[in-house]
Amino acid sequence: MSMVRLTIDGSEVEVPEGTTILKAAEKAGIRIPTLCYHKRLPPIESCNMCIVEIEGEKEPVNSCAAPVSNGLVVTTDSKALHEQRTANLKKILKHHPLDCPICDRAGECELQDIVYELGIEDVPYEPRKVKRDDTYSTSLIRYWADRCIMCGRCVTACRDIKQIGAIEIQGEEENARIVVDPDKCKSCGECLMVCPTGALTENLSRYKGRPWLVKRVQTTCTYCGCGCQFELNVLDNRVIGVTTDVDTGVNQGSLCVKGRFGYEFIGDESRLKKPLIKENGALREASWEEALDTVAEKFKAIRDQHGPDNIAGLTSAKCTNEENFLFQKFMRAVIGTNNVDHCARL
Amino acid sequence: MAESKKMYLNMGPHHPATHGVLRIELELEGETIVNATPRIGYLHRGIEKLAESRNYQQIIPLTDRLDYASASANNMGYCVTVEKLMGIEVPKRAQYLRVIMAELARIMGHHLWIGTHALDIGAMSVVFYAFRDREMIMDINEEISGYRLTPTFFRIGGVAHDATPKFIEMVRDFVKWFPKGLDGYHKLLTENKIWTTRTMDIGTISADEAVNYGFTGPSLRGSGVAYDLRKAFPYSSYDDFDFQIPVGDKGDVYDRYLVRMEEFSQSLKIIDQAIENLPEGPVNVENPWISNPDLDEVQKDISALIRRFMIHAKGFAAPEAEVYQAVEGAKGELGFYLVGDGSEHPYRLKIRSPCFYLASALPRLMVGHMVADAIAIIGSIDVVLGEIDR
Numbered sequence A: 001m002s003m004v005r006l007t008i009d010g011s012e013v014e015v016p017e018g019t020t021i022l023k024a025a026e027k028a029g030i031r032i033p034t035l036c037y038h039k040r041l042p043p044i045e046s047c048n049m050c051i052v053e054i055e056g057e058k059e060p061v062n063s064c065a066a067p068v069s070n071g072l073v074v075t076t077d078s079k080a081l082h083e084q085r086t087a088n089l090k091k092i093l094k095h096h097p098l099d100c101p102i103c104d105r106a107g108e109c110e111l112q113d114i115v116y117e118l119g120i121e122d123v124p125y126e127p128r129k130v131k132r133d134d135t136y137s138t139s140l141i142r143y144w145a146d147r148c149i150m151c152g153r154c155v156t157a158c159r160d161i162k163q164i165g166a167i168e169i170q171g172e173e174e175n176a177r178i179v180v181d182p183d184k185c186k187s188c189g190e191c192l193m194v195c196p197t198g199a200l201t202e203n204l205s206r207y208k209g210r211p212w213l214v215k216r217v218q219t220t221c222t223y224c225g226c227g228c229q230f231e232l233n234v235l236d237n238r239v240i241g242v243t244t245d246v247d248t249g250v251n252q253g254s255l256c257v258k259g260r261f262g263y264e265f266i267g268d269e270s271r272l273k274k275p276l277i278k279e280n281g282a283l284r285e286a287s288w289e290e291a292l293d294t295v296a297e298k299f300k301a302i303r304d305q306h307g308p309d310n311i312a313g314l315t316s317a318k319c320t321n322e323e324n325f326l327f328q329k330f331m332r333a334v335i336g337t338n339n340v341d342h343c344a345r346l
Numbered sequence B: 001m002a003e004s005k006k007m008y009l010n011m012g013p014h015h016p017a018t019h020g021v022l023r024i025e026l027e028l029e030g031e032t033i034v035n036a037t038p039r040i041g042y043l044h045r046g047i048e049k050l051a052e053s054r055n056y057q058q059i060i061p062l063t064d065r066l067d068y069a070s071a072s073a074n075n076m077g078y079c080v081t082v083e084k085l086m087g088i089e090v091p092k093r094a095q096y097l098r099v100i101m102a103e104l105a106r107i108m109g110h111h112l113w114i115g116t117h118a119l120d121i122g123a124m125s126v127v128f129y130a131f132r133d134r135e136m137i138m139d140i141n142e143e144i145s146g147y148r149l150t151p152t153f154f155r156i157g158g159v160a161h162d163a164t165p166k167f168i169e170m171v172r173d174f175v176k177w178f179p180k181g182l183d184g185y186h187k188l189l190t191e192n193k194i195w196t197t198r199t200m201d202i203g204t205i206s207a208d209e210a211v212n213y214g215f216t217g218p219s220l221r222g223s224g225v226a227y228d229l230r231k232a233f234p235y236s237s238y239d240d241f242d243f244q245i246p247v248g249d250k251g252d253v254y255d256r257y258l259v260r261m262e263e264f265s266q267s268l269k270i271i272d273q274a275i276e277n278l279p280e281g282p283v284n285v286e287n288p289w290i291s292n293p294d295l296d297e298v299q300k301d302i303s304a305l306i307r308r309f310m311i312h313a314k315g316f317a318a319p320e321a322e323v324y325q326a327v328e329g330a331k332g333e334l335g336f337y338l339v340g341d342g343s344e345h346p347y348r349l350k351i352r353s354p355c356f357y358l359a360s361a362l363p364r365l366m367v368g369h370m371v372a373d374a375i376a377i378i379g380s381i382d383v384v385l386g387e388i389d390r
């Protein structure tokens, strides 16, 4: 690949052809403020925060999309740029509800970060002329229309990463909002992951804890064999949510509905903690020793009376590979049957 | 000749006259002290270590709990240090309000000193008058901050909010009343024969020696050294005010007493000038990354809400640099050595506690005196253990 040399804020950078100015600046250790840009998504160019000046060009360009070319001289920060960024951001903020104290994203909200980074001041709240109602994209995902900054990340993620395209933007200017097609939506929560603000929040962990209070424990999803990586958000030894990191694992931050929302069983009260034995139609608690003895005895009786093929084994994706290996070994070598299967499609 | 037997006496940590939890191991021959070893650490809360995991704003309340008898004076020291590290210029009005709070704190600290010092030596009534007047300052603290002893009224870049008209009125009332109150203490003690007998030529330390021991504050000035950081290295507009530095000449308990008694008046003089000439203007720097938007604004403006949220939840970063800055606390040179590492937390905060140096001289001051004088000597250097142990 041929290399391109350009100058950003006075320092020379060499990057492969086709790189964006934003990525080239990153390589040179220069930070350009962004809002709609997301690592995993193609450039959306809806926020105009990442503008930079290019020598010889009249208008600033969006660095998240503009490719580099030989000999470019780029300025990432100037008074004019700062003013324009401030104006762009103020436009986004004008109708933004004063929700941070009750917003689940507060503390890791990218809108908050950029407002603080740019030191934005003096944006008196103006109520919207037409109120945008909150809706549920699915029963698990709430859309807080007023918090939405119309960045379009969710639309792009649903279309480009998940190839579903369930989300679209409807309405113009002030009345614009995102609308989800309930028939297409798979409830995977990809939109949640990419949303920079608290406009999309998931219902299960709502109001349970601030982002900086939780401990994030990286682990592997136990539902299926894909082995997606995610972080369990733990507060007071209780799992209150799932987040992902785009740089980790084969899934690069994406999950399906099970991985993203199926964590409540972990701390569920009704989980079995002791083995139960059914006697005369009623279940009673038993010790492991007694339970295993009973099972072994019954298996043996069935095998001896009716033959091993009258027994089948179904194992679970929640077990490790080693456990599953042992399980099939047990079925084949000890029971003597090939009737072994695995959920893998829970 | 009969062999003299030494007696070991453990004074403190729970002794009313050790002013907190100081323990002193006394070695006695009869009633004469032949050796004294101060033991400290009973009030250690790890303030310096705690500071490393808090953001710059969150450390302010910890400093109230150093010399808790004069909390605002500690706020002053810490805040000017952070401001030096970050290169912040505090608005004039805030500087004046800070001076008022710090001087009130000094008076409060001296109230506690005179009350307990006299009580320790047997002059029972002084404490009642001193605490009557101290109560007035507590009320002032309460009016401005909601807290009586540890107001935490300072913020990085200024103060929490503007003074209320009631605050100004209360300060004026105090300035008007206090000379009379002070006069009362003088009447009870200054020429009191028992008082002078108990304090003159006790715990004497010369200027040279005091300097060598690292004395600062009224205890150093009692030995005749006119060193006061408010004059030597003025901060927070102290050079705007007209005041004197009282000094003693001999350096005994009585001289230190006289110095502090005069400091009451001088502090009052500063407060009077500051409150009457209070400049107009903001009470916090105008810097969107540091100054805390007030609640009114927060309820109307999303950018203010966000900034307030960020400043509180995350804090602001200080540059990678180190500074030392000291102020004249009620007990002496209260210094903060602060190392920033570019994050929201200090890499290290080291506190130079004036009381630590004063307490280290206790053996030197006590040896040769009677047990009863030990009490007078401890009172005269006015140590507060919250600051020594940290």
Ligand code: SF4
Residues within 6 Å of the ligand: A096, A097, A098, A099, A100, A101, A103, A104, A105, A106, A107, A109, A110, A111, A112, A147, A197, A198, A199, B306
């Ligand atoms: S989306 Fe961000 S800025 Fe908006 S209310 Fe939530 S935390 Fe605050």
Ligand code: SF4
Residues within 6 Å of the ligand: A147, A148, A149, A150, A151, A152, A153, A154, A155, A178, A191, A194, A195, A196, A197, A199, A200
């Ligand atoms: S819901 Fe979130 S991701 Fe979608 S447009 Fe609004 S702010 Fe952007």
Ligand code: SF4
Residues within 6 Å of the ligand: A221, A222, A223, A224, A225, A226, A227, A228, A251, A254, A255, A256, A257, A258, A259, A260
């Ligand atoms: S169940 Fe879903 S989230 Fe979990 S590993 Fe499989 S695809 Fe990934």
Ligand code: FES
Residues within 6 Å of the ligand: A033, A034, A035, A036, A037, A044, A045, A046, A047, A048, A049, A050, A051, A062, A063, A064, A065
């Ligand atoms: S980040 Fe480039 S336009 Fe939004």
